[in-house]
Amino acid sequence: MKEYFIQNAKDFIGEEVTLKGWAYNVRKSGKIWFLMLRDGTGIMQCVVTKFDADEDSFNIKDSITQESSVIVTGEVKEEPRSPGGYEMLAKKVELVSIAEEYPISLKEHGIDYLMDKRHLWLRSKRQHAIMRIRHTIIKSIRDFFDDRDFTLIDTPIFQQAATEGTATLFETDYFGEPAYLTQSGQLYGEAGAAAFGKIYCFGPTFRAEKSKTRRHLTEFWMVEPEMAYYDLDMNMDLAEAFVQYIVSQVLEHRRPELETLERDISILEGIQTPFPRISYTDAVKILQKNGVDFKWGDDFGGADETIISSQFKSPVMVHRYPAAIKAFYMKRDPENEEQVLALDMLAPEGYGEIIGGSQREDDIDLLIQRIKADGATEEDYAWYLDLRRYGSFPHSGFGLGLERVVTWLCGLKHIRETAPFPRTMTRLNP
Amino acid sequence: MKEYFIQNAKDFIGEEVTLKGWAYNVRKSGKIWFLMLRDGTGIMQCVVTKFDADEDSFNIKDSITQESSVIVTGEVKEEPRSPGGYEMLAKKVELVSIAEEYPISLKEHGIDYLMDKRHLWLRSKRQHAIMRIRHTIIKSIRDFFDDRDFTLIDTPIFQQAATEGTATLFETDYFGEPAYLTQSGQLYGEAGAAAFGKIYCFGPTFRAEKSKTRRHLTEFWMVEPEMAYYDLDMNMDLAEAFVQYIVSQVLEHRRPELETLERDISILEGIQTPFPRISYTDAVKILQKNGVDFKWGDDFGGADETIISSQFKSPVMVHRYPAAIKAFYMKRDPENEEQVLALDMLAPEGYGEIIGGSQREDDIDLLIQRIKADGATEEDYAWYLDLRRYGSFPHSGFGLGLERVVTWLCGLKHIRETAPFPRTMTRLNP
Numbered sequence: 001m002k003e004y005f006i007q008n009a010k011d012f013i014g015e016e017v018t019l020k021g022w023a024y025n026v027r028k029s030g031k032i033w034f035l036m037l038r039d040g041t042g043i044m045q046c047v048v049t050k051f052d053a054d055e056d057s058f059n060i061k062d063s064i065t066q067e068s069s070v071i072v073t074g075e076v077k078e079e080p081r082s083p084g085g086y087e088m089l090a091k092k093v094e095l096v097s098i099a100e101e102y103p104i105s106l107k108e109h110g111i112d113y114l115m116d117k118r119h120l121w122l123r124s125k126r127q128h129a130i131m132r133i134r135h136t137i138i139k140s141i142r143d144f145f146d147d148r149d150f151t152l153i154d155t156p157i158f159q160q161a162a163t164e165g166t167a168t169l170f171e172t173d174y175f176g177e178p179a180y181l182t183q184s185g186q187l188y189g190e191a192g193a194a195a196f197g198k199i200y201c202f203g204p205t206f207r208a209e210k211s212k213t214r215r216h217l218t219e220f221w222m223v224e225p226e227m228a229y230y231d232l233d234m235n236m237d238l239a240e241a242f243v244q245y246i247v248s249q250v251l252e253h254r255r256p257e258l259e260t261l262e263r264d265i266s267i268l269e270g271i272q273t274p275f276p277r278i279s280y281t282d283a284v285k286i287l288q289k290n291g292v293d294f295k296w297g298d299d300f301g302g303a304d305e306t307i308i309s310s311q312f313k314s315p316v317m318v319h320r321y322p323a324a325i326k327a328f329y330m331k332r333d334p335e336n337e338e339q340v341l342a343l344d345m346l347a348p349e350g351y352g353e354i355i356g357g358s359q360r361e362d363d364i365d366l367l368i369q370r371i372k373a374d375g376a377t378e379e380d381y382a383w384y385l386d387l388r389r390y391g392s393f394p395h396s397g398f399g400l401g402l403e404r405v406v407t408w409l410c411g412l413k414h415i416r417e418t419a420p421f422p423r424t425m426t427r428l429n430p
Numbered sequence: 431m432k433e434y435f436i437q438n439a440k441d442f443i444g445e446e447v448t449l450k451g452w453a454y455n456v457r458k459s460g461k462i463w464f465l466m467l468r469d470g471t472g473i474m475q476c477v478v479t480k481f482d483a484d485e486d487s488f489n490i491k492d493s494i495t496q497e498s499s500v501i502v503t504g505e506v507k508e509e510p511r512s513p514g515g516y517e518m519l520a521k522k523v524e525l526v527s528i529a530e531e532y533p534i535s536l537k538e539h540g541i542d543y544l545m546d547k548r549h550l551w552l553r554s555k556r557q558h559a560i561m562r563i564r565h566t567i568i569k570s571i572r573d574f575f576d577d578r579d580f581t582l583i584d585t586p587i588f589q590q591a592a593t594e595g596t597a598t599l600f601e602t603d604y605f606g607e608p609a610y611l612t613q614s615g616q617l618y619g620e621a622g623a624a625a626f627g628k629i630y631c632f633g634p635t636f637r638a639e640k641s642k643t644r645r646h647l648t649e650f651w652m653v654e655p656e657m658a659y660y661d662l663d664m665n666m667d668l669a670e671a672f673v674q675y676i677v678s679q680v681l682e683h684r685r686p687e688l689e690t691l692e693r694d695i696s697i698l699e700g701i702q703t704p705f706p707r708i709s710y711t712d713a714v715k716i717l718q719k720n721g722v723d724f725k726w727g728d729d730f731g732g733a734d735e736t737i738i739s740s741q742f743k744s745p746v747m748v749h750r751y752p753a754a755i756k757a758f759y760m761k762r763d764p765e766n767e768e769q770v771l772a773l774d775m776l777a778p779e780g781y782g783e784i785i786g787g788s789q790r791e792d793d794i795d796l797l798i799q800r801i802k803a804d805g806a807t808e809e810d811y812a813w814y815l816d817l818r819r820y821g822s823f824p825h826s827g828f829g830l831g832l833e834r835v836v837t838w839l840c841g842l843k844h845i846r847e848t849a850p851f852p853r854t855m856t857r858l859n860p
Contacts, residue, residue, distance in 0.1 A: 005579065005627065020659040021627070022821045040627025040658060041579065069821040071659075097792070097822040119621035119813045120820060128626070135582040142572065149435065149471065152565040156851040157587075157634050157649055160859050172602045172611070174648075175638070175855055181587075181602070181611075188851055191549035191860075196558070197435065197451070197470025203634060204587050208605070218604075219587055228470060229450040229501075362527070383549045383860035390550060391452045391499040392527040421586040421618055425605055429590050430621075430813035 006042035009076055009086040018073045019044060019088065022123070023064050023099075033061040035093070036083075037072055038123070045082045046072050048090040057093035066105075067123070069096040111416075118421055119430045129257035130417055133250060134406045138202075140249040141223050141402070144242055145200045150225060153192035155185030155201040161380055168207040170218075181206040184399060187329070187384050189226035190360060193395050194387050200225040212425055214414040215302065215352055217403055219423040226397035232341040232359045235396035236317050239345055239355050240275045242400070243315055247271050250409050263411040267313075267349065276316045280339070283308050283318045299325045306350035315354065319343045328370035330358040343398065351408035357398020364388035436472035439506055439516040448503045449474060449518065452553070453494055453529075463491040465523070466513075467502055468553070475509075476502050476518040487523035496535075497553070499526035541846075548851055549860045559687035560847055563680060564836045568632075570679040571653050571832070574672055575630045580655060583622035585615025585631040591810055598637040600648075611636040614829060617759070617814050619656035620790060623825050624817050630655040642855055644844040645732070645782055647833055649853040656827035662771040662789045665826035666747050669775055669785055670705045672830070673745055677701050680839050693841040697743075697779065706746045710769070713738050713748045729755045736780035745784065749773040758800040760788040773828065781838035787828020794818035 004017040021039030028034075035046040050058050052074070064070065071094040079087035104120055114121045121127055145152070158172075158179040170181040185201040192199035202223040209216045225238065247268055250258070258265050278286075287294040290307050300308070309316055320333055321342040330340035345355035361367045364385060371381055378385060406418035416422045421430060434447040451469030458464075465476040480488050482504070494500065501524040509517035534550055544551045551557055575582070588602075588609040600611040615631040622629035632653040639646045655668065677698055680688070688695050708716075717724040720737050730738070730748075739746055750763055751772040760770035775785035791797045794815060801811055808815060836848035846852045851860060 007579065020823075022624075022823075040581075040623070040625060067821040069823040096824070097818075099820040102820055119618075119624075119816060122621060122625040131581060131583065131626070138582060139572070139576060142569070146569060149437070151470075151561060152568060153561065153850045154634075154651065156849075156853055157636075158853050158858055170602045170604075172600045174600075174858055175640075177858065179858055188549075188860075191552060192850065193470070194452070194549075195470060195552040196561070204584075206587075210605075221584065386547075386549060388527075390529040390532055391497040393450075393452075393499040394526070419586075420583045420622065423586055423588050428588055428604055428607065428609055430618075 006037070006039045006044045006084070006086075009042070009044065009084070012076055013078055013086070014075065016073065016075045016091070018071060019046075020071045021069070023066055023068045023070055025066065026061070026064055028061050033058075035064070035070070035072065035090070037070065037088075043084060044076075044086060044088055045079070045084070046074065046088040046090045046093075048093060053090050053093060057090065060093050060095050063098060064095060065099045066102040067099040067120075069099070070094065071096060115416065115422075115427060116430075122420065125260055127417070129254075129260040130406065130410050130412070131420060132257050133254045133410055134402075134418060136250055136254050137246055137402065137405055137409065138221075140246045141202060141242075141400075143249075144245050145223075145225060148198070150198045150200045151192070151196040153189065153196065153199040153201055154203060155182065155188035155192075155224075157182050157204070161187075168209055170206050170208050183207055184222065185224050186226065186397060186399065187381075189224050189397060190384070190387055190395065193226040193228045193397070194391065194393065197228045198225070210425060213302075214416075215404065215407075217415055217419060217422055217424055220404075220419070221402040222399050223402065224397060224399040226395060228393055228395045230359075230396040231394060232319060232343065232396060235357055235359060235398060236277060236319065236343055239317065239343065239357065239398050239400075240273050240315075243275075243345065243355070243405075244271065244273045246405065247409065258410075261410050261412075263409075268409065271314045271348070273314070275314045275345070276312045278316060278318055280318055280321045286311060297322050297324065302352055305346050305352045309346040309348050309350060309352075313348060315345050315347050317343050317345050317355075326358070328374050329360050329367070331361045332366060341396075345398075347404070347408040349408070349411075352404065353401075354404045354408065355398050355400045357396065359394065359396040362388060362392045362394055364392065436467070436469050436474045436514070436516075439472070439474065439514070442506055443508055443516070444505065446503065446505045446521070448501060449476075450501045451499070453496055453498045453500055455496065456491065456494055458491050463488075465494070465500070465502065465520070467500065467518070473514060473555075474506075474516060474518055475512045475514070476504065476520045476523075478520040478523060483520050483523060487520065490523050490525050493528060494525060495529045496532040497529040497550075499529070500524065501526060545846065545852075545857060546860075552850060555690055557847070559684075559690040560836065560840050560842070561850060562687050563684045563691075563840055564832075564848060566680055566683050567676055567832065567835055567839065568651075570676045571632060571672075571830075573679075574675050575653075575655060578628070580628045580630045581622070581626040583615075583619065583626065583629040583631050584633060585612065585618035585622075585654075587612050587634070591617075598639055600636050600638050613637055614652065615654050616656065616827060616829065617811075619654050619827060620814070620817055620825065623656040623658045623827070624821065624823065627658045628655070640855060643732075644846075645834065645837075647845055647849060647852055647854055650849070651832040652829050653832065654827060654829040656825060658823055658825050660789075660826040661824060662749060662773065662826060665787055665789060665828060666707060666749065666773055669747065669773065669787065669828055669830075670703050670745075673705075673775065673785070673835075674701065674703045676835065677839065688840075691840050691842075693839075698839065701744045701778070703744070705744045705775070706742045708746060708748055710748055710751045716741060727752045727754065732782055735776050735782045739776040739778050739780060739782075743778060745775050745777050747773050747775050747785075756788070758804050759790050759797070761791045762796060771826075775828075777834070777838040779838070779841075782834065783831075784834045784838060785828050785830045787826065789824065789826040792818060792822045792824055794822065
């Protein structure tokens with residue numbers, strides 16, 4: 001049997017079809033009632049009259065409730081006055097299941113209440129728009145790398161060592177020994193780049209962040225490309241083309257959803273390559289010029305990032321950071337020992353860091369020095385150091401946090417709406 | 431600067447290009463030496479002579495070792511006698527880094543040794559073939575659902591409750607309360623189907639399997655579609671079309687890799703829809719006819735699955751299992767209370783179960799009964815039961831284990847080679 005979905009209504013105008021879904025809303029008016037039918041792909045106004053529908057179907061108006069599941073058969077026609085532009089003249093209405101009084105009404109609810117009802121809140125127009133944009137961003141991410149002959153290398157969730165510091169690790173008992181949930185696939189990605197040249201990984205990563213901020217989830221998806229024989233400039237070229245591609249795909253495929261979210265689309269349309277590139281040192285000068293008491297060597301906070309990014313319409317790439325505030329695996333700047341060849345990309349409008357990356361240290365002696373300075377041992381990174389023993393090579397990569405990008409492109413105030421079932425310090429349910 | 435990769439050699443025949451990679455092998459023969467250059471996308475034979483190359487380049491033969499990183503510039507030409515069909519006449523060879531004696535030689539190594547060196551073993555032709563096939567399967571999975579208007583709903587890794595029994599849970603301390611790593615996204619997927627109609631999730635799942643078998647990883651990727659208003663037959667139709675699509679994509683895009691693995695391609699080409707569908711009861715008869723001492727009500731073991739699947743050239747779907755051996759959320763067969771509307775798909779050639787699925791119980795009273803029979807409470811499944819309170823609807827779905835499918839299509843004896851960095855009971859490193 002052929003399936004019909006509301007989002008494809010234009011393909012079955014004039015046909016009698018069956019739609020299956022839920023009652024989004026019901027309005028009654030004497031000899032006629034209107035069922036706003038939600039099928040997960042869209043909403044269709046179904047008009048039910050005694051004239052066109054049989055009596056049982058018509059009388060369903062007396063028992064149907066919001067979110068009751070229902071199957072409607074009838075002819076679909078164009079109707080510019082109807083939301084969505086189409087309307088169904090119902091011939092038959094079947095009530096599959098009557099819903100109890102639905103706990104989410106059109107009135108305002110508090111965010112904690114809605115998050116407790118996340119499994120139901122996902123049925124709303126706003127959450128639909130966000131999840132569809134999220135899906136498009138994910139597809140764009142994979143298409144971008146697949147089209148450029150990157151090999152997908154899924155890096156492991158269970159790891160023996162910390163990539164990004166030990167303060168934010170989730171630990172589990174792995175048959176008697178401790179294992180940690182991945183904070184980043186990068187070290188494994190470097191092994192992948194040595195094997196396949198250009199690789200990416202894209203999966204969930206974990207940080208036991210004790211801070212309750214609007215930018216942090218404990219569980220989030222990150223895509224991390226790693227490229228053999230790429231230096232910092234090539235890394236920035238790729239990051240720029242990548243983000244521009246994501247923006248263009250969302251603008252091309254998800255304009256109605258952006259409108260639902262009342263996103264200022266013109267701001268997204270204003271994003272253009274080449275993105276500005278400034279050194280950390282120049283970024284510090286911007287802060288000082290704006291009256292911030294900031295010393296070279298400090299790390300940027302959220303407020304600092306907002307000031308820096310507000311100077312530009314497109315995302316800005318800040319490069320060459322002080323070595324002391326960056327990870328051990330970043331390559332020293334040959335022109336200045338105090339710096340590493342790092343890059344961060346800051347989204348416009350104060351949305352903060354969406355990309356962090358670097359050229360990697362390929363000199364084994366310098367790498368061991370940094371590992372020891374961090375209080376770790378060569379043994380802790382034995383296999384990672386092998387990548388420098390057996391054909392060390394210049395290489396670079398970066399990580400992009402999916403939910404940060406969803407927050408930015410959707411224009412959300414808080415990251416918690418960007419995941420179907422978000423996990424924060426205080427939220428593990430539903 | 432334009433990048434050149436060996437896999438695209440046919441696009442730059444006659445051009446002078448620069449290739450960057452590693453020395454896969456070196457053969458020396460007086461006034462000429464041959465460098466098999468590996469760049470991650472393929473292998474190119476580079477011919478180095480005193481006549482075409484400068485003296486420094488020629489003399490690199492005296493210091494270059496296996497897996498040393500190297501950059502070679504020269505003209506590429508067709509050469510049928512050369513592996514891959516192309517050859518480079520080197521003009522300049524630059525040694526980037528000399529590799530220490532490479533621990534993996536062409537001689538045979540034991541599997542434990544190779545797994546300890548997994549970060550290097552990935553550079554081999556065999557592992558390249560497997561990872562590329564894995565990548566193609568993943569892309570096929572996503573394309574299949576994206577092209578059919580499924581919405582991607584990433585389900586959470588951190589969960590409060592067990593989906594598939596409590597014996598195989600990994601636990602972590604989540605800011606003072608216990609959290610479990612997901613065994614399946616299904617329950618969340620059902621909430622997704624109520625919101626979006628047709629959804630899928632695709633991410634890592636975890637089982638603390640204490641068994642050391644050739645079919646189990648502790649960490650594996652699973653894709654789980656869930657469809658509103660689908661019954662068991664529609665579920666089987668979709669599962670069949672899905673697996674046939676994956677097989678066809680691998681045959682279309684990864685034939686050279688299948689040949690590298692010496693896979694019998696004709697067996698894969700023989701797979702055809704419709705796949706056979708037999709009831710559990712009929713499957714039991716097959717076992718009994720083959721002399722197996724098997725009672726109706728028992729669960730199939732690996733050996734049983736092999737006997738059943740060996741009757742067919744295509745994957746076989748076994749449906750309607752005894753309720754007692756299946757999960758609480760499966761819908762009772764209206765024609766036989768002892769059975770549930772489950773389906774398993776068994777791959778041919780003894781590769782075992784690749785899909786498990788069912789129509790879901792949509793009657794809240796029967797569902798609560800089964801939850802209590804399992805020793806759990808309504809509170810444990812409070813939000814899940816909401817899906818039956820607010821517009822309950824017939825729905826179905828299944829899960830396909832990625833690494834099982836990679837094992838099958840690659841024709842591997844053991845699942846451990848199907849993940850870049852596999853995790854088993856005894857393997858957490860590298």
